[in-house]
Amino acid sequence: MKTKKLSTQPYKGTRDFYPEDMRLRNWIFNTMRTTAQSFGYEEYDGPMLELFEMYAAKSGEELVNEQLYHFQDRGGRHVAIRPEMTPTVSRMVAARINTIPRPIRWFSIPNLWRYERPQKGRLREHWQFNVDVFGVDSVLADLEIIEIAIQIMLDLGGDFTDFRIHISNRKLLNDFMTRALELDESGKQAVCKTIDKKDKLQNDEFRRMLSQTGLTRDKIDSLIDFTRLDRAGLARHEMIATSGAVELESLFGKLKESELDRFCTLDLSIVRGLDYYTGTVFEMYDLHPDNRRALFGGGRYDNLVALFSNQPLSGVGFGMGDVTIQDFMITHQLIPVLPPPVEVFVALFDETCLGEVRDCARRIRRAGFRVIAQIEPVKLTKQYKFAHQKNIPVVVLQGPDERAGNTISLKQMISGEQKTVPESELNAAIRAWLRRM
């Protein structure tokens, strides 16, 4: 009977991670993990499902209406697959808000789901490295978060010619829209959305969209001038005394003291799509002409924990997607050549040596090496070929000749060099060879 076979393709917008892919993913995540831990951040995780209301409240209309995977469970609860981690971490923090020493420094690498049309740098399932600090109200926390972001980019092999962090402040933009543009809340939202798209629009198209929101020509001019301000320009601007501008000034001062300012630019056109940001917001841009896009973003949210608790607790953090980071690494040729996952192959001469091979492999493993032992007797040709294909640098063999003299032979696959040593010196010989690689 011939049955129709199922497709081997992964579900739309998802990826299979074959061992070679998984090695790279692990390398990238471990780099991020190590960096975050070096700043004292601790790893956490949460469930992939949350109640639907958690996102309905704060995450932004578009995300909830168009991009959320959600369904009713068998008990009739309306649940959603997490599209972002910030609500979950806020919930977790709120649940223990009185018992965790502050500041709270946490990070996580969750997989997140959004229902959208896949394209470059944008899939339905992706992993996102998330770092957050809770419990520090000043911009000094924003500084630490930005420093971590920069350090991760450096640890992944990038430098300041590869990327730049664009920094703005929601409060400043908000106050500007109130005072100078005299907009109400819905007007502000509309203008924000337009500013967010500015880079993709022609200048006159941008002005046309702004005028549709009801702004006069003069106000459009002053808004465009405002979004183009650099630090010196902001210092002369009428908004300089507002709290948002003061925060930005202070943040840039600290960045300079830490010599991080060369990675950063003031960019008052940065808005961020998520509704919950209240202060500093930032996005990292790839400077390479082939990959001009936001690599990741983040900011300060002073009211998110309030969803779950009467006690206010401020937070600031960012999220970094694995897809965009890999695109970044590919365009800048930063994908590392990873060391082989196995160091030693123990060949099997014939079936009389089965026990010896396993003993030998065990001894080498105890010395800290990763070892594959030949399972069943096959021609030596095939065994060496297998070791070659798997990129295993050292092959060990004990045949009748070696056994008679209590010796063992090893071969270095890259050079082809072989030698025979006393059994007791095997591990030392392997170690010496691997060190030289």
Added chain:
RNA sequence: GUGAGUGUAGCUCAGCCGGUUAGAGCGCCUGACUGUGGAUCAGGAGGUCGAGGGUUCGAAUCCCUUCACUCACCCCA
């Protein structure tokens, strides 16, 4: 959800003005070189040419539909 492009072996592709059993390179498997991989040589497996329908004596090749992938829009990581 909208628009554009692409779908031929595991991968990269050729064939596509319709015409006998559908090809190459790489990869994979088997064997030779007889305690050992890479080189060479000799074999082999693997494709209902994305799927369905139509035109035709005849379709991988022309037409329609559909699906998938890619890119852009929307939004965002």
